[in-house]
Amino acid sequence: MKKLFKDRSEPPKSEDTGHEMSVEISKESKLADPNYTRNKLYKKGISLMADEKMEDAVRAFEGALQVDPGHVDSLLKLGYARFHMGDLAGSMDDYNKVHEIDVTNSDAWNLKGLIYYRQKNYEKALESVEKSIETNPTDGMSWYNKACYNSLLNHIPEAIEALKRSIEIDVKNAKKAVRDKDFENVKADEGYRRIVEVVVLESVRQGYHKVGQIVWTTMLGKAEVEDAARKLVEKGLLTRAEKSAGLTKMEEFEIAPELAAKIGVEKKGLFGTTKKTNPLLIQHLRDISEAAQAVKSAIEKGDVNEVISRMDAFIDPNKRGAQMIEHFFEEHRDIRLFKVRLTDKGYEYLQANKKKMMELFDHIESQTTKKLRNETATQNT
Numbered sequence: 001m002k003k004l005f006k007d008r009s010e011p012p013k014s015e016d017t018g019h020e021m022s023v024e025i026s027k028e029s030k031l032a033d034p035n036y037t038r039n040k041l042y043k044k045g046i047s048l049m050a051d052e053k054m055e056d057a058v059r060a061f062e063g064a065l066q067v068d069p070g071h072v073d074s075l076l077k078l079g080y081a082r083f084h085m086g087d088l089a090g091s092m093d094d095y096n097k098v099h100e101i102d103v104t105n106s107d108a109w110n111l112k113g114l115i116y117y118r119q120k121n122y123e124k125a126l127e128s129v130e131k132s133i134e135t136n137p138t139d140g141m142s143w144y145n146k147a148c149y150n151s152l153l154n155h156i157p158e159a160i161e162a163l164k165r166s167i168e169i170d171v172k173n174a175k176k177a178v179r180d181k182d183f184e185n186v187k188a189d190e191g192y193r194r195i196v197e198v199v200v201l202e203s204v205r206q207g208y209h210k211v212g213q214i215v216w217t218t219m220l221g222k223a224e225v226e227d228a229a230r231k232l233v234e235k236g237l238l239t240r241a242e243k244s245a246g247l248t249k250m251e252e253f254e255i256a257p258e259l260a261a262k263i264g265v266e267k268k269g270l271f272g273t274t275k276k277t278n279p280l281l282i283q284h285l286r287d288i289s290e291a292a293q294a295v296k297s298a299i300e301k302g303d304v305n306e307v308i309s310r311m312d313a314f315i316d317p318n319k320r321g322a323q324m325i326e327h328f329f330e331e332h333r334d335i336r337l338f339k340v341r342l343t344d345k346g347y348e349y350l351q352a353n354k355k356k357m358m359e360l361f362d363h364i365e366s367q368t369t370k371k372l373r374n375e376t377a378t379q380n381t
Contacts, residue, residue, distance in 0.1 A: 038067040042074050049081055057081045072098055076107055088115050104340065106136035113145055122152045136336065138321040140169035148182040159183070160191035167198060169322045174198045179219050193228070196220065200228040201237060201255075209252040229253055284323040285372050287313075291320060292365040299357050304347050307357075311339045327371065331364055 045060035061078035064071055079094030092115050098108040109132035116125035126149040132142040143166035150159035163183075166173040174195050177183055186192045203214045214225045232238040232253075239256055242249045254260075295310035313319045314335045324332040338357060341349050350357075 035068065038064045038071060038074070041067070042071070042077070045074070045077055045081070049077065054081045054085045058085070070101055072101055072105065075101075076105075076111070079108075079111060083111070083115065083118075088118060091115055104135045106132040106139055106142065109135065110139070110142045110145060113142075113149070117145075117149065122149045125149045126153065138169060138315060138317045138325055138332070140166045140173055140322075140325070143169065144173050144176070147177070148180070151183050151185045154185050156186050156189055157191075159186050160189055160195075163195060164191070165317070167195065169317055169325065171198070171202055174202065175218060178224075196224055197228045197232055200225055201232055204238060204253050205255055205260075209254065210250060282372060284320065285327075285368050288320050288323060288327075289365055289368040289372070292361045292368065296358060296361050296365075299350070299354060299361075302347070302350060304342055304350050307350065308339055308342050311335055311342075315339065328364055328367070331360060334360055 041060050041064035045057045045064065048054075048057035048060055058078060058081050061074045061081065064074040065078065068074070075094050075098045079091040079098075082088075082094065083091040092112065095108040095112050095115075098105050109128050113125040113128035113132065116122070116128060126146065129142050129146045129149060132139060133146065136142065143162050147159045147163035147166060150156075150162060163173070163177055163186075167177075178196055178199050183192065199218050199220065200214055203217050206217075208214050208217050211222060211225050211229070214220070214229075215222050218225070220228075229238060229240070233240050237256055237259055238253045241252055241254070243252055291310065291313040295307060295313075298306040298310050314324050314332060315321050321332070324335075338353070338360075341353075
């Protein structure tokens, strides 16, 4: 019969010494991290989802939840895997469990909306995504989904407004919207046509100057691109020039110099690579750095109301919220969590977590300084 456990008295063979040492190190790491098994199963589930092995991923996430039934990330991913398998009831059950743990979880509200969307219950989908936005007003995807649901319900002004907000947070949503069939109901609206203009303007900013190039990169129709470009020229946002290409003349567009100075454009370098000069980004980074200094000062003073108020600068999309999502996504999430806890628990929570908060904003400030140096160096080359 094969031994299940090695005799303590049995010495390891010399050629196995390295293996024995690695086993001991592995055991130590498992003991040091009480969540080792849960995290291993969770990561395995993520990997299986990436390989589109949804049934195996479900088993991995279920295993992680057997170890830690309250692990929100595993519940969210389990629900998402089940959603892709068509198990909408099971998926909804997982998201409900998330809300039993944290009713403010915006991801779960947004994902519930997708279940109702799949069921063509657009009213319930809209209710869910609005709760997601209440919790996290800087989530561009929730705003985008809200625009979709409003469009499908034929709420045209609301759909356009939500779509604009999503684009303010992430300009890539504009390019996505012009190809999305959910917006068929709003395509005749003037507000939607302005979004097409945003897509064309961004395409030119990225270095695509000919109508054919813009059509290829945006998937818009040629007539739509030409109409949007004409309007942008009329508004003074683009300039138009004719350039010779053999016996024919080719129309090209450039960002107007005044606008280029504000938003930055991509230029070709000596070896064909692109270099982006973006003075607006430099200003955003400076604003983030100043905001970090202000909130650190409030934390040091122990003024809970001021700390909460100062944190708004990093969360509110009308302030630096969108820039935080772009450059400091993880930190943005941590700040939102700190703010919620501070609002609920007040001074005691501030004192108990003062060190963590200071470390977070020190990190943001140091990373901002590095980014500023890089941007300044690029601008000067």
